[in-house]
Amino acid sequence: MTNQSTLHPDVVAFIEECLGREHPESFLMAVLHKVQDYYGFLSQAHMYEVAQRLQVPTSTVSGVSTFYHFFRLKPRGKYAISVCLGTACFVKGADNILEAFKTELGIELGETTKDGLYSLENTRCLGVCGLAPVVTINDKVFSQVTPQQVPEILNRVLSQDTEKTAPTPA
Amino acid sequence: MKKIKLTIDNTPVTVPEQTTIMEAAQTIGIHIPRLCYHPDLSLEGACRICIVEVDGARTFQTSCSTEVREGMTIQTNSPEIRQARRDLVELILDNHPQDCQTCERDGQCELQNLAYTLGVRERLYEGERKTFPLETSSLSVIRDSEKCILCYRCVRMCSEVQGVHNLTQMHRGVKTVVTPAFEAPLADSVCINCGQCINVCPTAAFQEKRFTDEVWAALADPAKHVVAQIAPSIRAAIGEDFGLPAGTPATFQTVTALRRLGFDAVFDTNFGADLTVVEEAHELVLRIKKNENLPLLTSCSPGWISYMEHFYPELIPHASSCRSPMTMLSVLLKTYYAELKSLDPKNIYVVGIMPCTAKKFEIFRPEHYTATGQPFTDAVLTTREFAWMVKAYGIDFTKLPDNDFDNPLGFSSGAADLFGTTGGVMEATLRTAAEKITGEPLRDLNFTQVRQVEGLKEASIKVGSQTLNVAVANGLTNAQTILEKVKAGKKQYHLIELMACPGGCVGGGGQPYPSEGRYVLDRDLIRLRAQALYMIDEKKKVRKSHENPFILELYENFLGRPGSEKAHHLLHTHYTPREPRGIK
Missing domain, CATH: 3.40.50.1780 (Rossmann fold)
Known part of the structure; x- marks a missing residue:
């Protein structure tokens, strides 16, 4: 198995490091975060390998990955669009913005477009309620967004992208 | 070992320390109703059917997981407890198929038996039912998640007694489901077909594949x-x-x-x-x-x-x-x-x-x-x-x-x-x-x-x-x-x-x-x-x-x-x- 690892060498090294400590199984969350950092989501193949390397039952890994909302089980797009649905944003019509993104991209919440460019997520309060309603795309913040602005925002993101395609998944 | 004196239903009881209320009640012939508890498995405290009233406690206590203390006064059957237990069973039933007559476990179902002994005679609410397809991939065991009441006896049996760790709970809240890793069909999992999940299931969430x-x-x-x-x-x-x-x-x-x-x-x-x-x-x-x-x-x-x-x-x-x-x-x-x-x-x-x-x-x-x-x-x-x-x-x-x-x-x-x-x-x-x-x-x-x-x-x-x-x-x-x-x-x-x-x-x-x-x-x-x-x-x-x-x-x-x-x-x-x- 060591020869045909599907995990990045850094992740493997991190698991090896955990195995050297007491109760390596307690590092499951940390390892899964590491995998998600590298790949943007947790694939079954990766989780299976984590289970084997860390010697934690695959069922436990799979249970943990679905219990915590911050673990993603589907590939994330190159641009992760996150609509804030916190109280302030919601009161200011964030649900309509979410709908606009769904219509524009043809995907549901939690999905990624077929070309792998955009994924649509929601988030709770980002702590900038003065800018409500807020949308973030990767680490860029868009403030006081209206549903009408949605196509323009998407265009702006794409126009700044020189490749205009999603990287091939790892 | 230190002995603890307490009173259960006005009867004095003396038991060794670290005894649970449920075990102590058993010694004077009181069987506290239960669902998720099994003496050979770890405590889950998931069903809360075994609640009792403890004098001085703010809330009802689960008797399976609460140890006795000196001078405790316990009621296992006060009107409030009886009502609360019945409510709990009714809530489980709200999310459970009403198909007892055609169910594999009819007459041998712990949930059915509990509903009867606790006096559930009418249904007040119809809950929104969870729907899952019947999982029939295995040659030995059928999994019917609609009948699952999430007591996790099977999960504990599969890992603690059998060391197989095939079953787990996935997702959370109302979407929780007991399944093999990645919600894989049993046939594609590490299931070894022993059928102990069927044995410990209080309902018919697991059944053998019938050949009759x-x-x-x-x-x-x-x-x-x-x-x-x-x-x-x-x-x-x-x-x-x-x-x-x-x-x-x-x-x-x-x-x-x-x-x-x-x-x-x-x-x-x-x-x-x-x-x-x-x-x-x-x-x-x-x-x-x-x-x-x-x-x-x-x-x-x-x-x-x-x-x-x-x-x-x-x-x-x-x-x-x-x-x-x-x-x-x-x-x-x-x-x-x-x-x-x-x-x-x-x-x-x-x-x-x-x-x-x-x-x-x-x-x-x-x-x-x-x-x-x-x-x-x-x-x-x-x-x-x-x-x-x-x-x-x-x-x-x-x-x-x-x-x-x-x-x-x-x-x-x-x-x-x-x-x-x-x-x-x-x-x-x-x-x-x-x-x-x-x-x-x-x-x-x-x-x-x-x-x-x-x-x-x-x-x-x-x-x-x-x-x-x-x-x-x-x-x-x-x-x-x-x-x-x-x-x-x-x-x-x-x-x-x-x-x-x-x-x-x-x-x-x-x-x-x-x-x-x-x-x-x-x-x-x-x-x-x-x-x-x-x-x-x-x-x-x-x-x-x-x-x-x-x-x-x-x-x-x-x-x-x-x-x-x-x-x-x-x-x-x-x-x-x-x-x-x-x-x-």
């Missing part, structure tokens, strides 16, 4: 010669399903019942067990002589075999190549017996009555097919399914006269009966192997060192000038403990008996659901069933497998000698590492 329709159809088909064989442990448990006290042997009524159902002939898996002993003892003596692939690991339990293939593929060379007693007998039925009776093996329909759900998987392993592509065993019925067929036919089991098995494949030694309990295969094999090694008759046939094994037991047995180090394990967590010792290599073991189910086949995944007043896999119940088998053995004239006259005749007329080429071809098999790999 196929068997009825075969019985009604005049072109088919339908034969049955019954596993050793059936005779020790079947009576319970007809109201007989636990531990009542019912060998010969079972034979009669099978004949009444219309089976053309009834044979005894015990004969296969005797044959297994002779072949396995031969294998053991040979391996000891050559000092290779020791310890020999027994191969009768199909749950254990699957476990080995998923979890310990590196130990495959140690496993006995013997097919299970059931399959050995089925092979003989479609070869030896077919020849004797001038029957076309294609028209022989073999039904195994087994305590086991993993046997349903075993019969469809490609290794166990005839050259013309039929499985040697056509169908496997669990004890429960068989008992249901007897009831469905209207046979009054307790009033049946005795009837003996058909020969030449129906006679067995007492050693064979022991196969139904933990330590039995060991004892039977030792009886034969010891005489083979020393060339002298044994003075004492009873190897009590390997009896009544609660989980795991090691023993050193003197055989002539040699000492054989043996071990017996039941429940796969115990199997794991001994196998890790084998791998560590600090001690030389010669023979290890491994049974997937707690207590061996008497605690099998297909055995009767517990009767009134007992819980599933009650230690006392397992012991009583095992006692029935030891009783049968004591009473038999022939108690050593290699002295079964029909076995001797079989070798003389058909197989040659133990370990012969023909015996190898017909009675032995091989194993394959399986994916996904299990994690211990």
